[in-house]
Amino acid sequence: MAVHKLNFDDAFDEVLYTLIAMHCSLEDYRLAYLLNKNLGISLKRKSEDLDYSSGLASYSIFEWEDSKQLITWNLVSNICKTQIIQKADYQSLFNTTQTKTFYLLPEYKAVNYFLKIDSEFSFSKEKFILNHILSMPQIVTAYSINTNQLQSKENLIFS
Template sequence: MAVHKLILDDTFDDSVYTLTAIHCGLEDFRLAYLLNKHLGICLCRKASDLDAKNGQASYSIFEWEDEKQLITWSLVSNICKTEEIQESDYKSLFDNQEKITKTFHLLPEFKTVNYFLKIEGELSIKKERSITEAILNIPQLATAYSIDSGQLKSKDNLIFN
């Protein structure tokens, strides 16, 4: 019996997108509102959050599909904080339970980034720069910059579907 082997190129893995890191202290819905206002888009909160780390962490996600230009915009938080109750190993008269806050990051190599704006689709460099400049003009934001997706170690975390 003959063995047939199919080899798929890496072209299926590489989707075309741009990624912008956003540093700010705003809540997710407020940032989505400001991006909608300044960029002329319509980000809406998805019904379910983005699950990661086998249900240990969930990240808020806002999305908009521009059907005219065939572009999908996604705003996702990078930080997830969860509280766990840790019981002490020893018994005492005053048993107390400590609350421990654990912090998870969607992209661990960018721990200081609060949010990511992922734009899936073909964008010219000029359009990408104008989007970044429009984001930088929002006074409530500290900074924003583009990230080279080729340098990401955990790019699989950016697959939202």
């Protein structure tokens, strides 16, 4: 009997994207406004947040689809703090609340926001974008992340 082997290596190409980490203490809507103003983009809040960890964690996400260059820009928060209410047990009279912190990319716990650009730019274009982000006084620091070394890259699939 003949053996047929299917090779799917070429069918599922890895999606190319640039990921920029940003450290700042701004609210998400203020950061989106500043990025729009300084980079000439039009990020808008999506109607639904990213929902992970069985509904315990949701992350705000802003998106802009550049139809001229066929590039999708996403600004997503990395930190989600939720309050978990623990019911009173027989030893206590009151319910207690506990704040639990979840991270979109746990290996980058110090990062506040990620800017994901669904297109691989040349080094000079990426450096241009980073310089514009770093020129904003509200941004403490920003840097590119090597996406090949990410352990939780499945969290960056937004569709």
